[in-house]
Amino acid sequence: MLVQRLGAPSDFDPLLARVADARIVMLGEATHGTYDYYRLREQLTRRLVAECGFSFVAVEGDWPDCDRVHRSVTAARHGAADPLAALERFERWPTWMWANAEVARFCRWLRAWNVDRSEGRRTGFHGLDVYSLWESMQAIFDYLGEEDPASLEAAQEAYRCFEPYGKRPEEYGLASRFVSARCEEEVIRLLSRTREQASLDGPDRFAAWQNAEVVAGAERYYRAMVSGGGESWNVRDVHMADTLDRLLERYGTGSRAVVWAHNTHVGDARATDMADAGLVNLGQVARERHGDDAVVLVGFGSYRGGVVAAPRWGSAAEAMTAPPARPGSLEHRLHELLPERAVLVFGGADQPGWVTGTVDHRAIGVVYDPTLEAQSNYVPTRLGERYDAFVWCDETTALHPLPALTAPGELETYPAGM
Known part of the structure; x- marks a missing residue:
């Protein structure tokens, strides 16, 4: 040493x-x-x-x-x-x-x-990270509206599936335990379309693909979160590892x-x-x-x-x-x-x-x-x-935060707040 x-x-x-x-x-x-x-x-x-x-x-x-x-x-x-x-x-x-x-x-x-x-x-x-479900959805809309209107329907279907739960996706996770509220199929279709676009070169296409991966990861994360235990932690960290590998590629x-x-x-x-x-x-x-x-x-x-x-x-x-x-x-x-x-x-x-x-x-x-x-x-x-x-x-000594407008953050699992 x-x-x-x-x-x-x-x-x-x-x-x-x-x-x-x-x-x-x-x-x-x-x-x-x-x-x-x-x-x-x-x-x-x-x-x-x-x-x-x-x-x-x-x-x-x-x-x-x-x-x-x-x-x-x-x-x-x-x-x-x-x-x-x-x-x-x-x-x-x-x-x-x-x-x-x-x-x-x-x-x-x-x-x-x-x-x-x-x-x-x-x-x-x-x-x-995996938390930005709504922000990533909006980024996908913005991209598809300009670059690929034909794929916009897949994004709209995914949005409509999450929309009843407002801006609190943990409520989606809770609902998925008791009713058939899962949005997996809609998210898979969205991910498939954006992957096809990402096969073409360009930073905007790659960003759209990554935002679709975030939506898919978030859907898994919030379903796992309400079940308790450590599975949501694992979903999150594996998502981060997958994102890192996509960036290296x-x-x-x-x-x-x-x-x-x-x-x-x-x-x-x-x-x-x-x-x-x-x-x-x-x-x-x-x-x-x-x-x-x-x-x-x-x-x-x-x-x-x-x-x-x-x-x-x-x-x-x-x-x-x-x-x-x-x-x-x-x-x-x-x-x-x-x-x-x-x-x-x-x-x-x-x-x-x-x-x-x-x-x-x-x-x-x-x-x-x-x-x-x-x-x-x-x-x-x-x-x-x-x-x-x-x-x-x-x-x-303590960090020096910038002035910022703060929206509520999603809940995290063990270890809390890490």
């Missing part, structure tokens, strides 16, 4: 050496609202793009919202001249995950980087991806108690599909500090203070052993017990109650198996 103190972007050199031959690098976060994670992730990603030629950044966000950002950062047709304008249009709660000053700074840098390059060499920005042979998501999605689930519950995640599926050598998983963690989260689902975000990590946890151990900032790169036979054994590792979602810290928010983890590397921040 190698330990490198972090003070400047150049201190990531040992980690960049580890990812030299990787096709996929996943960069995690222990919360969705910590400035330090986003800032260090930004610094590392800039180097991956500029020095290693990574093709796109894929985030735990909605495809339609992130597609507006993608059009801006790649200076594409109809894209905003300033990525900030695209980020300010994020409406689904929790908006602060991506509509924040830290992501805006990175996206402005990415646009400046891209405009000096030919269109085929520009680095993209995409969303992997779209960008072509030799393409490389940076992924930004919570540790619970990035770190291999097989090295946690998630596996005991029958759960899989994005990092695990990527390793299984592409091989351990082609995938580098990087976790993030801290001992204490500021975080943006909400006290209840759908409520306003607040700047909170995460208390010191509980005794015996990974974070408490690293607080005693490491400097203020460090990166750990795992490997070799000489690894301490807290890397090879099982320790409690903190995870904070978008819903958080610091007073319950001692009873929750920890995932039993074999650190050296869950990640290939780990970025340590002893004390952190």
Whole structure:
């Protein structure tokens, strides 16, 4: 194991050496609202793009919202001249995950980087998640209305199937348990037509296909969600893995991806108690599909500090203070052993017990109650198996959200708010 103190972007050199031959690098976060994670992730990603030629950044966000950002950062047709304008249009709660000053700074840098390059060499920005059912439906209507009116009927049939449940697709999931309310056939027809269009070249056709995949994934997700258990979590993470693979294929042979998501999605689930519950995640599926050598998983963690989260689902975000990590946890151990900032790169036979054994590792979602810290928010983890590397921040500060109009977000399953 190698330990490198972090003070400047150049201190990531040992980690960049580890990812030299990787096709996929996943960069995690222990919360969705910590400035330090986003800032260090930004610094590392800039180097991956500029020095290693990574093709796109894929985030735990909605495809339609992130597609507006993608059009801006790649200076594409109809894209905003300033990525900030695209980020300010994020409406689904929790908006602060991506509509924040830290992501805006990175996206402005990415646009400046891209405009000096030919269109085929520009680095993209995409969303992997499954929640944007209605937004994706609208995007499909907009595309088909202009490009393929003959296929519009399939989209309208799918829309009519979901329409009785308003803008709350979890009500569709609930209804599908008791009556024959399922929209599978309509969604399959929609997906088939948009796949046919996507076989023709063009970014608009690919975006329409991906939006149809989101509609299909969302239909499965909301049916699974109301049944309880972990199946909806698995539907979501496999959807993200499938989206990542479509993007790699779209960008072509030799393409490389940076992924930004919570540790619970990035770190291999097989090295946690998630596996005991029958759960899989994005990092695990990527390793299984592409091989351990082609995938580098990087976790993030801290001992204490500021975080943006909400006290209840759908409520306003607040700047909170995460208390010191509980005794015996990974974070408490690293607080005693490491400097203020460090990166750990795992490997070799000489690894301490807290890397090879099982320790409690903190995870904070978008819903958080610091007073319950001692009873929750920890995932039993074999650190050296869950990640290939780990970025340590002893004390952190809160993220800086952009002003945003917020619409209620859909409910999520275990782990809540990750």
